[in-house]
Amino acid sequence: MIGAILLNACSFTKLIKGKKQNVYVWKNEAGDSAVKAVVPVLTDTVSVSKTVPVATTASELVARAQPIWNHRLSYKTFSGKAKVHISSPDDKEEFTAHIRLRKDSVIWMNITALGGILFAKVFINRDSFYFINYIQKTYMGIPLSSAAKILPTKVDFNSLQNLVTGEPLRGGDVIKAEFDADTAWITTMDTGYVQELQYLKTDSTLRGCRITTRRPDGPQALGDYGVYLQIGERKVSSNRSLVIHNGTEEYELDLNFAKIDFDEPLEYRFSIPESFSRKE
Secondary structure, three states, X not given: OOOOOOOOOOOOOEXXXXXXXXXXXXXOOOXXXXXOOOOOOXXXXXXXXXXXXOXXXXXXXXXXXXXXXXXXXOOOEEEEEEXXXXXXXXXXXXXXXXXXXXXXXXXXXXXXXXXXXXXXXXXXXXXXXXXXXXXXXXXXXXXXXXHHHOOOOOOOHHHHHHHHHOOOOOOOEEEEEEEOOOEEEEEEXXXXXXXXXXXXXXXXXXXXXXXXXXXXXXXXXXXXXXXXXXXXXXXXXXXXXXXXXXXXXXXXXXXXXEEEEEOXXXXXXXXXXXXXXXXX
């Protein structure tokens, strides 16, 4: 089915390369996914002439991370052309997607198979999900809140929008932060999810994420963001990978954008041919 959707500090975690290139799995020293903080230990001998380093408090680290977390793309519309690869336990698909987005309002996709053959169209607003299959001459329309029936996990409009534009998939408050020489590791939490994010300190670009539900048996997603393009004053990831684990099932999504534009006038035409039948 088209549309499979959608870090902690190096001092206390290990980054282990997964089987998929450029997708990371975060594990602690015990080999599991639990996260633990390590209190810095000062081993230097204290003398009258030596300045003793003062450990930064957790709240100070969170305050330092806040500007990085608060940084978001400023735009009204987004458009792009991307090569898309999706794999699920039952199928693999590759296609080209022309994507148009009006911020906080509409996501529109025109999907073509190899050879430029029109395969499908997708229209998503804050409440609904519509899908037209031009090969089977069918269409589907469901509440967005019910999208978990056809997608790997429950989604909302904001998460889908952020997946398209390359921003953090979830919102929430910063609850933990750590820094090393090159990287900021930020953990956020909202009502349903914990999100662990890896940022490059030099330009505050997002490089990786792990998202887990606050309940222990829920799905989790691992994301990788790379090949940043400078588009005006914006830096945007053009290559993104997302792996979703839901129970024993694994879903993979790769987006490779060849073209990205912001704030152009866009149309979102979407009409269902009268001869097409509704698919439940």
